Amino acid sequence: MERVSVLCLSLLFCSLSGAELQDNEIIEQREVSPESVNVPEPQPCPSDLHAVLREMSVKLAKYEVKLEHLQTLNQEQNAKLAKNEFKIEQLQTLNQEQAAKLKQLEKQSSHMDSQQQVGQVAFSASLLASGSGHTGPFNTHTTLVFRGVVSNIGNAYNPHTGIFTAPVRGAYHFEFYIFAQGGSSGSTRVGLEKNGEHVFNAQEIQSTGWGSASNGVTLLLEAGDVVFLRLWANFIIYDDSNHYSTFSGHLLFPM
Incomplete structure (x- = not known):
């Protein structure tokens, strides 16, 4: 009987002690605020991490394929x-x-x-353009000006100075004919000059009647070279409307 009483007392004490502990826990939970308690966040499960990694691996593989395609295209x-x-x-x-x-x-x-x-260079002129008469004599060599121009293709001959100027380097051919009355002073002599240097002469000397002479020459001229005729000192030359005294020249071919 005593043992039963002791057992009952023991059970009663245990139940009271449990109730007191539950009351104390309830009080402590009420006193602690939710903000002051550091509640740990839920951690993902290993299965979720594997799924994320697999998805990222798939996306990365796709990006690598696209990158390779872009590199190939580039x-x-x-x-x-x-x-x-x-x-x-x-x-x-x-x-x-x-x-x-x-x-x-x-x-x-x-x-x-x-x-x-x-290539179209040619001229021909007579000593006088009009009238008739002798020219000369002069006490020095005198350049003859052939004023009766018949043709002057290329305008290389100047009828105001009597000088022909070569427009280009080439081979040129010249001819001249002179005429004069014979007698004590009836001698004619004309020389062809190239750049002031004597080349050829034409001359006729006779005591009576009329006399004529002629000559011709082919010259290699540089562009700018000049050719003209000179009446020698103390000689004469005649011309009229029949054009006995003439000077002609033309370009054979340029070089």
């Missing part, structure tokens, strides 16, 4: 660009060659036009 574009640049260089080289050929053709054409133009 290489193709660079190859096309290099081909286009090479073609452009070829076209530029061809254009330069064509421009050089065109310039050469223009130069040749200009040269041919120039030759055709300067």
